Amino acid sequence: MNGYKESLRQYFSVQAKALRKKRKLTQEEMSEQLHITVRAYGDLERGCSCCSAIALLFFLLMLEPDELTAFLAQMKKQFREQDQQEVA
Numbered sequence: 207m208n209g210y211k212e213s214l215r216q217y218f219s220v221q222a223k224a225l226r227k228k229r230k231l232t233q234e235e236m237s238e239q240l241h242i243t244v245r246a247y248g249d250l251e252r253g254c255s256c257c258s259a260i261a262l263l264f265f266l267l268m269l270e271p272d273e274l275t276a277f278l279a280q281m282k283k284q285f286r287e288q289d290q291q292e293v294a
Contacts (some may be wrong), residue, residue, distance in 0.1 A: 233251065240289060
């Protein structure tokens with residue numbers, strides 16, 4: 207189970223930073239959009255902590271439909287890979 211959490215932490219960290227840079231937001235602005243503190247966002251972006259369900263929800267709401275589809279498809283792929291690693 208911890209493998210999934212680590213996969214999500216790493217994936218979300220990369221995606222959050224990419225979206226922030228794409229939208230030309232500061233970490234403070236991004237943290238406001240996700241309704242978390244600037245420190246929590248910085249930790250999230252560095253992969254030091256996992257996102258809360260609320261932060262993930264607000265992140266998903268920020269995405270355009272095509273971005274959301276790509277985000278979920280990639281997450282699904284990573285979880286399948288995680289399943290294969292755990293079986294092996």
